[in-house]
Amino acid sequence: MSDNANAGTMNPNQKRIVVGMYKNTKSSTKVFKSPFQDIPQPTFDLFKDEIQDNLNKILVDGDLSLPGKSFIDISRQLAIPTETSPTEGHQLYDFTSQHVVDFANDVTTHISKFKNVDQIGSFWTDISSKINEISISFSPLSTKSNRLPLLRSKFEDVIKTNLESTLPEFDRVCDIIIKEYNNNRTPENFETEKLAFNFVKDSGLFDEVFLPKLIQSVVDRIRDQVDAAFEGPLHEYLSQAVSLVQSEINDAEPFISPSSLRKLQRELYNLIFTSKFQQIVKVGLPVIVKEKNADSIKICVNLAKETDKINEFVRRLSHVFEAEADCFNLENPIAHILDLHRTMIMFNEAAQFSPEHIKTIRSSFDKGFNNLPDVAARLLAIEVNREFITGQVSDETLEHLLDVFKILSYKDVFVSYHAYFLAKRILLMKKHTVDDDLKFMDNLRVLCGPEYTKPLRMMFEGLKQSLEVMDALRSEKSIPKWFSCVMFSQESWPGIEPCDAIIPSQVLPHLQAFENKAVAEKKKRIMHSLQLTRVKLEVKGVKGIKTIKCNGLYASYLLAFNDVPSMLVSQISKATKIDQKDVEEMTEILKRKRAGNLILLVHQMVRINPEASVESGALNIAFSFPPISQKDDEHTKNAIMQNRDNQIDAMVVRILKFEKSLDREDLKLRLKDALKFRMDDEMYEKRLNSLNKRQFIKLDASGCVNYI
Known part of the structure; x- marks a missing residue:
């Protein structure tokens, strides 16, 4: 159809x-x-009596064996709006929710009877099962379209309101649960305690009332243990404290949510770190840096991040590096600086600092190192010489030396000293000893440009040409193996002056052969200088000295006694053509115990001491190189210090003019961050007292600095 x-x-x-x-x-x-x-259309009145009976059986009698499907079916039918009865579902919801509200009010009256966690847990388990059955059975009534909350939510709202009105009673129940949690920390009690925890979670007052009480109880319980651990070494304390916190977090994990765990963890971190922050950064940080304890730094950084102290921690750590880098009172400050630089890199890698934090630490390190910039430059050149003279410099050491060079303020001072020591190393005439120098020079050229390394390049060019001349002479067998010579340009070493001293006959022919070859092949004009020569003399007739290593001037001085055994100083000067002042200076050096008392001066007559002796039988006389020309260092240093005093005064007034009053320690930290140079505690106190006397500021007994 x-x-x-x-x-x-x-x-x-x-x-x-x-x-x-x-x-x-x-x-x-x-x-x-x-x-x-x-x-027939289903209506609320049709099912009202059946619903009433079943609600009583569930909520009053606790009978959960009723077929829940019947409630769900009724809810689904009445939840569908019809043309004739659009509010049937609302009538059912209002009817059922009133029973739930009455049930919640009755439940609240039983709370005062709780004595232990067993009662709390079992009672709430029974209540939860009843209200869950009701809520699930009538869940079709609560849809997004009708905007009716689940009956369990309705129940929990009433419970929360009632508990808020009887808060002391709820506090008592919380104390019972917390006491049991803290005293019986064994897996056997976990299930019972978890059931009791369900009550406070469903109460609606968990975050507001229970969790703060729980956290405070845990903090109070472990506080003495934390304080006792803090009396020991910091690295041990940090390890123990973090382990203790992790143990508490693991114990709490079965009972509370991840968000609540984070709150507990934060408060425990505040206990072990924030509450002891000042002691850690003042006393502990310098020790950690000196001991190079990267594990402790990593722990501190993690704790600082968790407690929002990371910026302040990095700031205080940078001050420690600044103080450690100002180390020029040590015996070998550059070795300390290199070691400190390695520590800084190791800490950066371990703690994973942000680029901004790395910059802060590096800036303070630079500030401390350049507190005496001229001294820093000179000492770095000395350290480079000490490392390079062995001819065995590792790539890591070379990298660290370059990193320290990068932060030098007075790079021009460094290159002067570096050239000075380079010339000494070049005089060894050993190719392997200058390989590292060549690599170092290439890096300096990349960093500072070709003009900066010009004096160094000229020295290497002189060495190269000298070796070429020597190789040519040796191939011709014009000179013996023991003789070698090197040429320096006058520009690369302006302090060298031509020497008028008589060149010993044993050396003169070979020196002339070298000069003739250099003039012919390299088109060089040669001037001799015995001051930079290295000579080894064989000694006869002296009891305790068999060989002497010295420069050409000392060699000429000593060889003069082969012809005349005893002479006046003036006679020695005349015989050798060495300036009389230089002869007097050499005489003073050679008659000292350090030189084995090689020279005797009796009635102004100078002679060789046949009883002279040194421990090894080999006397080494230190080379006396021409000094590097320097400016009036003392005047410059005084001007720098005066300028720094003025900068500190101006910055103190500037900060206090805005802040009006600051704690003495806080002001010092602000100044350290603001100034471009290192300010130690002595300098800080001196400037405060000066400003106080001049009535720019006022220092009070409470430790505050006030602006006038």
Whole structure:
């Protein structure tokens, strides 16, 4: 039969079929009218008595064996709005929710009877199972479209309101649970305690009331243990404290949510770190840096991040590096600086500092190192010489030396000293000893440009040409193996002066051969200087000295006694053509105990001491190189210090003019951050007292600095 035929026989007032079907009101799909008799529409009144009986059985009798499907089916039917009864579902919801509210009010009255966690847990388990059954059974009534909350939510809202009105009683229950949690920390008690925890979680007052009490109880319980551990070494304390916190977090994990765990963890971190922050940074940090304890720094940084102290911690750590880098009172400060630089890099890698924090620490390190910039430059050149003279410099050491060089303020001073010591190393005439120097020079050229390394390049060029001349002479067998010579340009060493001293006959022919070859092949004009020569003399007739190593001037001085055994100083000067003042100075050096008392001076007559002796039998006389020309260092240093005093005074006034009053320690930290140079505690106190006397500021007994 066609649709049109059916349509002609249907009653236009016939009801739509609704049982087992769903009408999509947003769809244009037609809903067929029933060709059968009318089906009665379900109503709330139809099920009211049945619902009432079953609610009583569940909430009052605790009978959960009823088929929940019947409630769900009724809820689904009444939840569907109809044309005639659009509020049936609301009537059912209001009816059921009133029973839930009454049930919640009754539950609250039982809380005062709780004596232990067993009672709390078992009672709340029973209540939860009842309210869960009701909430699930009538869940179809609570849809997004009708905006009705779940019945369990309704129940919990009433419980929270009632507990807030009887807060002391709820506090008592919380104390019972917390006491049991702190005293019985064994897995056997976990399940019972978890059931009791469910009560406070469902109370609506967990975050507001229970959690703060729980956290405070844990903090109070471990406080003495933390304080006792803090009396020991810092690295041990940090390790023990973090382990203790982790143990507490592991114990609490079965009972509270991840967000609550984070709150507990933060408060425990405040206990072990924030509350002891000042002692850690003042006393502990310098020890950690000196001991190079990267593990402790990593722990501190993690704790600082968790407690929002990271910026302050990095700031205080940078001050420690600044103080450690100002180390020029040590015996070998550059070795300390290199070691400190390695420590700084190690800490950066261990703690994973941000680029901004690395910059802060590095800046303070630079500030401390350049507190005496001229001294720093000179000492770095000495350290480079000490490392390079062995000819065995590792890539790591070379990298650290370059890193320290980068932070030098007076790089021009460094290159002067470096060239000075380089010339000494070049005089060894050993190729392997200058390989590291060449590599170092290439890096300096990259960092500072070709003009900066010009004096160094000229020295290496002189060495190269000298070796070429020497190789040519040796191939011709014009000179013996023991003779070698090096050329320096006058520009690379302006302090060298031509020498008028008589060159010993044993050396003169070979020196002339070298000069002739250099002039012919390299087109060089040669001037001799015995001051930079290295000579080894064989000694006969002296009891305790077999060989002497010295420069050409000392060699000429000593060789003069082969012809005349005893002479006046003036006679020695005349015989050797060495300036008389230089002869007097050499005489003073050679008659000292350090030189084995090689020279005797009796009645102004100078002679060789046949009883002279040194421990090894080999006397080494230190080379006396021409000094590097320097400016008036003392005047410059005084000017620098005066300028620094003025900068400190100006910055103190500037800060206090804005802040009006600051704690003495806080002001010092602010100044250290603001100034471009290192300010130690003595300098700080001196400037405060000066400003106080001049009435720019006022120092009070409480430790505050006030602006006038």
